[in-house]
Amino acid sequence: MSGERPPRDAAVRAVSRGLYFLFSRRLEMLLTLDVGNSHIFGGVFEGDSLRLKFRKSSRADVASDEIGVFLKGVLRENGVDAGKISGIAVCSVVPELSYSLRSACAKYFPMEPFFLQAGVKTGLNIKYKNPAEVGADRIANAVGAVQLYAGRNIIIVDFGTATTFCAITKNRDYLGGLIMPGPKTAMESLASRTALLRTVEIVRPASVVGKTTAESIQSGIYYSNLAAVREIRSLICREDFGGEEAVLVGTGGFCRMFEQYRLFDAILPDLVLSGLKAAYSLNQKNPASARVK
Numbered sequence: 503m504s505g506e507r508p509p510r511d512a513a514v515r516a517v518s519r520g521l522y523f524l525f526s527r528r529l530e531m532l533l534t535l536d537v538g539n540s541h542i543f544g545g546v547f548e549g550d551s552l553r554l555k556f557r558k559s560s561r562a563d564v565a566s567d568e569i570g571v572f573l574k575g576v577l578r579e580n581g582v583d584a585g586k587i588s589g590i591a592v593c594s595v596v597p598e599l600s601y602s603l604r605s606a607c608a609k610y611f612p613m614e615p616f617f618l619q620a621g622v623k624t625g626l627n628i629k630y631k632n633p634a635e636v637g638a639d640r641i642a643n644a645v646g647a648v649q650l651y652a653g654r655n656i657i658i659v660d661f662g663t664a665t666t667f668c669a670i671t672k673n674r675d676y677l678g679g680l681i682m683p684g685p686k687t688a689m690e691s692l693a694s695r696t697a698l699l700r701t702v703e704i705v706r707p708a709s710v711v712g713k714t715t716a717e718s719i720q721s722g723i724y725y726s727n728l729a730a731v732r733e734i735r736s737l738i739c740r741e742d743f744g745g746e747e748a749v750l751v752g753t754g755g756f757c758r759m760f761e762q763y764r765l766f767d768a769i770l771p772d773l774v775l776s777g778l779k780a781a782y783s784l785n786q787k788n789p790a791s792a793r794v795k
Contacts, residue, residue: 530547530548530549530588531546531547531548531582531586531587531588531589532546532547532587532588532589532590532591532779532782533545533546533573533577533587533589533590533591534546534547534590534591534592534775534778534779534782535590535591535592535593535594535603535615535778536592536593536594536639536642536774536775536778537560537592537593537594537595537596537599537603538560538595538596538639538662538663539560539595539596539662539663539664540559540560540662540663540686541557541558541559541560541755542557542558542559542560543555543556543557543774543775544556544557544558544573544576544775545772545775546577546582546587547775547779552772552775552776553582554576554577554580554582555772555775556576556580558572558576560596560599562596562598562599563598564599564602565602566601566602566603566604566605566606566609567606567609569602569603569606570605570606570607570609570610571610573606573610574610584610584611587611587613588613589613589616589782590607590611590613590615590616591615591616591618591778591779591781591782592615592616592617592618592778593617593618593638593639593641593642593774593777593778594617594638594639595637595638595639600617603615616781616782616785617638618638618641618642618778618781619638620633620634622781622784622785623781623784623785624641624644624645624781624784625645625648625674625780625784626641626644626645626648626670626674626675626676627673627674627675627676628641628676629675629676629677629678630676630678636676636678637666639660639662639774640658640660640666640668640679641676641777641781642773642774642775642777642778642781643658643660643668643751643753643773643774643777644656644658644668644670644676644777645777645778645780645781645784646770646773646774646775646776646777646778646780647670647749647751647770647773647777648670648674649776649777649780650768650770651749651751653672654672654748654749655669655670655671655672655739655743655746655747655748655749656668656669656670656748656749656751657669657670657734657735657738657739657748657749657750657751658670658679658751658753658773659731659750659751659752659753659754659757659766660753660754660757660773660774661684661685661727661752661753661754661755661756661757661759662684662754662755662756663684663686663687664681664682664683664684664687665681665682665683665684665685665727665730665754666679666680666681666682667679667680667681667734667738669738669742669743669748671742671743672746677742680734682730684754684756685704685723685724685727685756685759686704686756688723688726689701689702689704689719689723692719698715699715699719700715700716702716702719702720703720704720704723704724704756704759705720705724705759706720706724706759706760706762707720707721707724709721710725724759727756727759727760728760728763728765731750731760731765732765735748735750749767749768750765750766750767750768751766751767751768751769751770751773752765752766752768752769752770753769753770753771753772753773753774754771755771757769757770757771758771
């Protein structure tokens with residue numbers, strides 16, 4: 503009898519296991535935010551599953567309370583308990599929003615967010631002349647892509663306010679890339695700089711040769727991007743990958759426009775969020791995100 507544990511110890515162990523289970527589930531909830539020039543693209547990961555996605559227009563002058571109230575509201579309306587969010591990961595190309603974001607996270611969650619920026623672990627060898635110049639969203643895309651295509655050359659095309667190309671070697675060397683106007687930016691530039699051209703819906707046109715002014719603008723935007731991706735892919739493979747092939751990944755708001763052409767080896771609209779999650783995990787031995795005391 504002396505070797506048996508009393509029933510009370512068993513009850514304590516059961517309660518401890520229950521608390522550990524609840525705590526572990528809480529640790530799995532990660533809020534990810536990609537702050538772009540036009541939108542904030544957000545998501546909530548529960549474990550490895552992307553449970554929720556949302557978008558909000560971004561402005562450089564937005565107040566921290568507006569961000570905090572929005573985030574709390576979008577989580578609540580989608581059945582996510584904000585109290586179970588244990589980490590926040592951010593990549594931003596709008597520096598003016600960083601202070602408001604930090605303040606919103608501290609006040610409404612409360613915690614210090616992890617920012618994907620120069621100096622944090624990414625698992626990449628950044629070959630840019632000045633690594634600090636690489637957009638955080640481009641790095642997040644690259645981190646996400648190398649998790650999926652380890653040992654492969656990768657080209658990522660991100661269709662946003664700007665269309666960006668990123669080249670990553672099979673050895674995880676981030677070589678750099680290209681930046682050109684995004685489809686919407688190009689269309690708005692045409693409309694603002696000409697007297698007779700107007701904004702149009704950005705869609706795949708019925709034919710290459712437009713029969714109206716609107717169709718002609720749509721065709722010009724669509725096929726110029728299609729041709730650019732095909733030619734730039736070929737040039738990068740020849741000049742930077744020594745003639746080796748590369749996985750071509752499409753992401754960003756307009757990536758599905760080219761689905762019918764099978765232009766990409768993979769279309770991953772949520773790549774930036776997955777990359778943020780991976781970068782956050784890489785930095786957890788020395789966590790940059792912690793509860794505010």
